[in-house]
Amino acid sequence: MTAPLIVGNWKMNGLRADLEQAREVAASLAGRRAARVGICPPATLLAAMGQALKGSAVLTGGQDCHAEAAGAFTGDISAQMLADAGARLVIVGHSERRQYHGERDEAVAAKALAAVGAGLEPIICVGETFEERQAGRTLEVVSRQVAESVPEALAGRAFAVAYEPIWAIGTGLTPTPAEIEAAHAAIRLALGVRGAQAPILYGGSVKPANAAEILKVAEVGGALVGGASLKAADFLAIIAGAG
Numbered sequence: 001m002t003a004p005l006i007v008g009n010w011k012m013n014g015l016r017a018d019l020e021q022a023r024e025v026a027a028s029l030a031g032r033r034a035a036r037v038g039i040c041p042p043a044t045l046l047a048a049m050g051q052a053l054k055g056s057a058v059l060t061g062g063q064d065c066h067a068e069a070a071g072a073f074t075g076d077i078s079a080q081m082l083a084d085a086g087a088r089l090v091i092v093g094h095s096e097r098r099q100y101h102g103e104r105d106e107a108v109a110a111k112a113l114a115a116v117g118a119g120l121e122p123i124i125c126v127g128e129t130f131e132e133r134q135a136g137r138t139l140e141v142v143s144r145q146v147a148e149s150v151p152e153a154l155a156g157r158a159f160a161v162a163y164e165p166i167w168a169i170g171t172g173l174t175p176t177p178a179e180i181e182a183a184h185a186a187i188r189l190a191l192g193v194r195g196a197q198a199p200i201l202y203g204g205s206v207k208p209a210n211a212a213e214i215l216k217v218a219e220v221g222g223a224l225v226g227g228a229s230l231k232a233a234d235f236l237a238i239i240a241g242a243g
């Protein structure tokens with residue numbers, strides 16, 4: 001079995017002083033290989049974090065990338081630029097990007113392709129809204145998002161999918177293990193041959209108290225952690241939940 005992938009998404013949080021948290025994570029994990037671990041800081045910290053984590057196995061990643069390699073796209077950052085700054089991972093299609101920046105599946109798929117083209121491992125996010133879950137449409141919604149956000153051309157390339165129910169992000173609410181298992185099974189089915197090896201991460205209010213239980217659910221290949229990844233102690237406790 002491959003080691004689970006545990007990734008911290010710092011979102012729009014973190015100043016240089018907070019690199020200390022990342023250093024603490026790297027120091028505590030030294031020599032331990034039970035999980036692959038990554039941190040996706042804001043782009044302003046990416047290069048400095050790469051320096052801070054130098055010599056450790058902790059990967060760095062971006063939180064988004066543009067589909068083009070370069071050009072007149074003020075404010076955007078390409079996958080090549082992230083790779084150049086030392087990133088190995090990039091989150092694409094996070095629900096906050098979909099919600100606040102109007103990103104649709106087609107754009108997410110283009111970003112994922114750009115990411116692998118730049119040598120990055122994209123983490124492609126999908127997840128239903130509260131209303132969709134209430135309407136019993138969760139499996140249909142995540143299956144469609146996978147079909148449209150994960151390009152066929154990713155077959156055989158390193159990438160991950162993150163199942164992040166929107167209503168569970170930053171709310172303290174989480175689906176039951178059975179609900180997580182059902183969503184991950186639907187995602188695995190929708191991935192088909194294009195993602196037979198791709199880990200499917202769970203994200204949404206992962207904390208030290210629930211990490212071990214979530215990480216042992218069938219088809220959960222890791223976690224995407226927001227708020228609880230900002231403090232080294234909490235993030236380390238979650239990583240410890242991976243065994």
Ligand code: PGA
Binds near residue numbers: 169
């Ligand atoms: P959360 O965020 O852990 O703070 O709920 C997860 C995410 O949005 O990736």
